[in-house]
Amino acid sequence: MQEFIINIVKQNAVDIVGILTLFFLGRKLLKVMVKRLVSVVDDGDDAHLSQKEKRAETLGHIIITTGNIAIYVVILLMALSLFGINITPVLAGAGVIGLAIGFGAQSLVKDFVSGFFILVENQYGIGDKVKIGSFEGRVVRITMRSTVLKNDKEETYYTSNGLIKDVINMSQNKVYRP
DSSP: OHHHHHHHHHHTHHHHHHHHHHHHHHHHHHHHHHHHHHHHHOOSOSSSOOHHHHHHHHHHHHHHHHHHHHHHHHHHHHHHHHTTOOHHHHHHHHHHHHHHHHHHTHHHHHHHHHHHHHHHTTOOOTTOEEEETTEEEEEEEEOSSEEEEEOTTOOEEEEEGGGOOOEEETTOOOOOOO
């Protein structure tokens, strides 16, 4: 087994270096792009984050997480092909498994869709004081799947985005005038 791995490394040294380079460059580029996105929105006031800054920070976390998953999948597929594994059946199988999981995990899909609309509609962002259901606290993390709140007693509340029906955002002091 050890000889097999050594032979593969010797035969594919350039490809392995290329894959590792793509991995690290991809992650670095992703972080630089998100940092640039957040800095474009930054108004220079470090003491107080604006709504746009909070939204950019929240979207930045989502983009980095999603981008990292995509990078890991591509690198894994490239590594499998180095070992002589035909990735075409792997991709086809992943598609079929993804379809089966999609039907079986409808609540997960609902959470993701709800999370998407929470972010797009800017209902709340990291640092906002909100009331979701009977729980009130500051938003400490938003993912596509869930929202995490922490109250004044440092109690943490996790809720699936698909279960959120009504939100009161006490940090948005916008007056609505029809």
